[in-house]
Amino acid sequence: MxxxxxxxxxxxxxxxxxxxxxxxxxxxxxxxxxxxxxxxxxxxxxxxxxxxxxxxxxxxxxxxxxxxxxxxxxxxxxxxxxxxxxxxxxxxxxxxxxxxxxxxxxxxxxxxxxxxxxxxxxxxxEADRTNPMVEEGGAIHPNDPDADPGKGGMDQTERTTAPSGALDHAGELPARERSRMRT
CATH class of the missing domain: 1.20.58 (Methane Monooxygenase Hydroxylase; Chain G, domain 1)
Known part of the structure; x- marks a missing residue:
């Protein structure tokens, strides 16, 4: 054995x-x-x-x-x-x-x-080579000062109501009530 x-x-x-x-x-x-x-x-x-x-x-x-x-x-x-x-x-x-x-x-x-x-x-x-993003000056990390800010939040848009038509924190309640009536 x-x-x-x-x-x-x-x-x-x-x-x-x-x-x-x-x-x-x-x-x-x-x-x-x-x-x-x-x-x-x-x-x-x-x-x-x-x-x-x-x-x-x-x-x-x-x-x-x-x-x-x-x-x-x-x-x-x-x-x-x-x-x-x-x-x-x-x-x-x-x-x-x-x-x-x-x-x-x-x-x-x-x-x-x-x-x-x-x-x-x-x-x-290949891993030891310098990152091409660093050489070109592009952003690597979101906290980089050169990073693109991206899409803004909802408060920066023109819309002040939710897509359902509800105001503030009423949320989905009006949409749920409308869907009950259709059934």
Missing amino acids: TDHMTATPEEQRALSQEELGFANQSRQPALGQLPDKDLSDLIGLLRVRRNRARDIAARQGREARGKVSPSGKTSAGGNEGTRSKAEYLTAALDRATEERDRRDAGGSDGASQTELAEKAMQLKA
Whole structure:
């Protein structure tokens, strides 16, 4: 259950040859060289194997405790081997899904670390340039003395009544009363 380059002897004993091949594919550098489709296929296969081992371990545990009748000729004596198989397959599945998540987080274009670093340097260089608004003398902030005052308030317009025809704080009351009469 560690990320070694090869499987430990315990892992080799617990897993079948096919499962061991899947677990070895889920280790670096082989994992990093898998195409996205093969990585998705590996995750699916590992998930199926892990779920099967987990289900068998649960059944064996119930048989060993006497909770259910044996599925074979004799009752299972324990489930340590199958539990360890499920744990190794879970670790392999975790490695593979972490790699897929890392690829997804890196962007859909699959840019390498070098390309990402170059892009970051370019964006930083663009951000360090002087703002063209400052050079031209245009306003950057509303509190700037050169800023455009914008639209004035209602008190600066010729209208002294609300659009509804109401005066001062009567607000929408006359408009609501007129709308009730129409219905």
